[in-house]
Amino acid sequence: VLGMLHELLDLRACLFTSVKLDAPDVYDRKLEIIQNNLYGVDIEQFAINIARLRLWLSLAVDFNGDVAHLPPLPNLDFKIERGDSVCGPDPTGGLQLGLHQASVLSDFLDMKAAYLKAHHEEKKRLWKGVQKLRETLKDAASDGDQSGFFWAVEFAEAFADGGFDIVVANPPYVRQELIKEHKSALQ
Secondary structure: OHHHHHHHHHHHHHHHOOOOOOOOOHHHHHHHHHHHOOOEEEOOHHHHHHHHHHHHHHHHOOOOOOHHHOOOOOOOOOOEEEOOOOOOOOHHHOOOOOHHHHHHHHHHHHHHHHHHHOOHHHHHHHHHHHHHHHHHHHHHHOOOOOOOOOHHHHOHHHHHOOOOOOOOOOOOOOOHHHHHHHHHHHO
């Protein structure tokens, strides 16, 4: 995730150099990329924690003001998530929801956006709300099987905007003989 942050930062520098439309400092550019463009999934909680920490540290080192006035770092709970990204439902169709769930989806997206910047009691309240709406959307969009990472729900904001432009994935690093019972699902 950190590597992709730096790739996107370099691409922005190339794209906006001649037009001078980009944010004036690296901190603001990184913050915008983290909030709007980066997502991550891993099955290991330790890897999730490290990815979040590295993003926060990368952001904090580029803050140009007094460290005592460093703005609160974004909440990355719904940006870098834990889950089995290989065995989840196929996300290519996005979310197929009825009219009622469309308003639930809208509330879900609004709460997730607010959660990124929330703190203290508001953060706790929004976290609970996002969790509740997430389960409602999973129930509405699934065929009963909710195993694996549900891409279209977890990152609904990306799918509402057409999906991901770039996906970088690591395959499971195991010998296929050791996962015979899962082979059909993985294919």
